[in-house]
Amino acid sequence: MEVAAAARRLEAAAHDTLTRAAAVLAERAAMNQPALEMFTQGQTSTAGDELAMRLTTTRNECLSLIRQGTMFTSILVGTGAALAVGRIDPAKAKIMAESLVDVPGEVAMAVEDLVLPKAPDRTPGQVRSDVAKALISVDPAQAQARAQRRARSRKVTRPRTLPDGEASVWVSGPADQVLTLDVALDGAARAARTAGDPRTLDQLRFDILTDVGALALAGGRFPGTDTDLASNGGRRPEIHVTVALEHLLAADGSGNAGPGADRGAQPCPDGAIGTGEALGVGRRPWSGRGGRAEQIHDTHPSPPKTSIDPETVPILTGYVPITPTAARAIAAGGIWRRLVTDPLTHAVLDLGHTRYRPTQELADHIVARDRTCVGPGCSRPASGCDLDHTVAWIHSPEGADEPGDAAGGTTSEDNLGPMCTREHLIKTHGGFRVEQAEPGLFEWTTPAGLRYRRERDGTRTFLGHVVYGTLHPPRPPDAPPPF
Numbered sequence: 001m002e003v004a005a006a007a008r009r010l011e012a013a014a015h016d017t018l019t020r021a022a023a024v025l026a027e028r029a030a031m032n033q034p035a036l037e038m039f040t041q042g043q044t045s046t047a048g049d050e051l052a053m054r055l056t057t058t059r060n061e062c063l064s065l066i067r068q069g070t071m072f073t074s075i076l077v078g079t080g081a082a083l084a085v086g087r088i089d090p091a092k093a094k095i096m097a098e099s100l101v102d103v104p105g106e107v108a109m110a111v112e113d114l115v116l117p118k119a120p121d122r123t124p125g126q127v128r129s130d131v132a133k134a135l136i137s138v139d140p141a142q143a144q145a146r147a148q149r150r151a152r153s154r155k156v157t158r159p160r161t162l163p164d165g166e167a168s169v170w171v172s173g174p175a176d177q178v179l180t181l182d183v184a185l186d187g188a189a190r191a192a193r194t195a196g197d198p199r200t201l202d203q204l205r206f207d208i209l210t211d212v213g214a215l216a217l218a219g220g221r222f223p224g225t226d227t228d229l230a231s232n233g234g235r236r237p238e239i240h241v242t243v244a245l246e247h248l249l250a251a252d253g254s255g256n257a258g259p260g261a262d263r264g265a266q267p268c269p270d271g272a273i274g275t276g277e278a279l280g281v282g283r284r285p286w287s288g289r290g291g292r293a294e295q296i297h298d299t300h301p302s303p304p305k306t307s308i309d310p311e312t313v314p315i316l317t318g319y320v321p322i323t324p325t326a327a328r329a330i331a332a333g334g335i336w337r338r339l340v341t342d343p344l345t346h347a348v349l350d351l352g353h354t355r356y357r358p359t360q361e362l363a364d365h366i367v368a369r370d371r372t373c374v375g376p377g378c379s380r381p382a383s384g385c386d387l388d389h390t391v392a393w394i395h396s397p398e399g400a401d402e403p404g405d406a407a408g409g410t411t412s413e414d415n416l417g418p419m420c421t422r423e424h425l426i427k428t429h430g431g432f433r434v435e436q437a438e439p440g441l442f443e444w445t446t447p448a449g450l451r452y453r454r455e456r457d458g459t460r461t462f463l464g465h466v467v468y469g470t471l472h473p474p475r476p477p478d479a480p481p482p483f
Contacts, residue, residue, distance in 0.1 A: 009086025015093070016072065016084040022051060022062065023069025030447040035429035046430045049422070050446050053376045056460065059422070068097040075105045078116050088116075091124040099131045102149065103139070110138045147174065158380075185209060356393050358411050363387055366416045369456075374434075374442045375423035376452040376460040385418035388427065390436040414439040 025031060026047035036044045051062035072080025076096055083093040096115070100108035111134040119127050136143050154173030162168055171178060189204035197204065358366070367382040391409030409415045414436055419427065426432045431447040442454040443463070451463040451471060464473040 008089055012083050012086040012089050012093070015090035016080060019065050019069035019072060020080075021069070022047070022065040023073060025051065026066045026070070030431065033426075033430045033447075036425060039425050039429060046426050046432070046447060049426050049430070049432070050448055050450070053444070053446060053452055053460065054450060054462070056377060058377075064094065064098065067101050068094055071097040071101060071108075075108045076100065076112055078112055082116060082119070087120050089124075092119050092122070092127045095124060095128050095131060099128070099135070103135065103142075103146065107135070107139045107142075111135055114138070150174070353393070353406055353408065353410060355411060356395075358387060358416060362411070362413065362416070365413060367418060369413070369440050370418050372418070372458055373420040373423055374417040374454050375419060376444055376454050378420055378423055379458070380420040382418035385420050386424050387416050388419040388424055390415050390417060390434055390442070417442060 031047040159167040394405040394408030
């Protein structure tokens with residue numbers, strides 16, 4: 001028992017070191033790029049991006065580390081000291097910092113004086129409640145204003161991958177609205193149980209909530225308006241599912257779907273079977289846009305025979321791996337596009353300097369190839385990203401409508417990659433340099449001189465530190481700490 005308690009104190013001390021280092025990093029000149037100010041509402045720091053790549057975690061988590069370290073070395077000195085000696089654990093320290101970061105310093109210190117003495121003997125949930133009560137007690141006049149500011153940060157997160165084909169989302173926002181949702185779900189679930197529904201309350205709450213999404217996709221209307229819930233500017237929402245083409249072809253190479261692929265699959269033109277967006281080349285490639293199927297010319301022979309059963313092959317949506325059965329369930333009643341891409345086909349994948357915007361064919365190829373944002377560790381689906389020119393495409397001196405300058409990059413598969421808004425900004429204005437060593441293989445160099453490779457499967461590999469132009473590989477995993 002005491003060994004476990006001692007380990008928790010060591011964890012607290014290490015977290016104190018981590019947050020203080022993050023705060024110091026954020027003050028470095030290289031981490032603050034003035035060019036970002038006009039695009040990020042005055043937020044010029046790239047320290048969160050730098051840390052996220054090195055620590056293989058999210059930018060938001062690293063921004064939290066920076067905020068904590070800043071608070072522990074300025075306003076919440078007592079909390080930082082308690083964390084450093086292990087009197088409170090990282091969870092409680094984080095609650096203190098994140099709850100008080102946006103309040104005046106004198107209010108934060110007064111709340112700390114009330115909450116911190118009892119914090120070592122309280123659970124994180126109790127500390128969070130203590131801070132909320134103390135804030136109202138110390139500064140009741142601003143309580144409503146703080147609630148309104150917090151309300152502007154309300155959100156439902158993007159899906160996060162869980163094992164066994166599951167995913168999760170988090171809902172955060174004003175307490176009264178979240179409680180209203182909880183009461184509505186609970187009431188409906190209990191009513192169903194009373195009526196004899198065999199599902200558990202948790203299962204019913206989930207199913208009732210997801211039924212709202214199903215209503216939207218079926219063409220429901222937003223309450224009190226004529227807004228189509230399933231429309232975004234007149235465009236129906238899409239779920240992109242990707243499966244390697246060789247897993248869809250029969251063992252005899254006939255171009256039809258392999259064993260088990262026809263169970264619930266959607267029929268495609270010319271008798272082909274579509275169970276997803278296929279990568280590769282087949283006898284009957286096709287793509288449907290706007291509900292219309294279009295034949296794609298293909299003179300390349302069929303791939304070699306394969307005996308892989310598609311029923312056993314993981315399928316990738318924009319967010320998480322799913323089973324083929326789940327993919328077909330998603331597809332029921334939907335419009336499927338089967339995207340066929342291969343460097344040996346006659347598809348136009350290099351537009352040179354003739355135009356800035358890629359053709360739809362080339363854009364589809366890039367999205368299917370990279371699947372997610374090409375930032376190290378970023379998992380935002382490529383379909384929701386910008387297509388960035390790795391080497392900037394430069395307008396010709398004659399004007400924007402003329403072909404690009406030969407000194408700039410080309411619009412081609414080896415110079416395009418999907419980037420989310422944040423990665424695009426730090427690459428363009430934040431001092432991060434990106435090279436595309438091969439089509440789909442991206443190498444990043446950060447302002448701190450760290451180098452990363454974003455592999456074709458999305459894996460982020462730390463290559464080491466660049467010092468005076470020389471790349472120094474990272475320390476071995478079993479090497480002792482550098483202190």
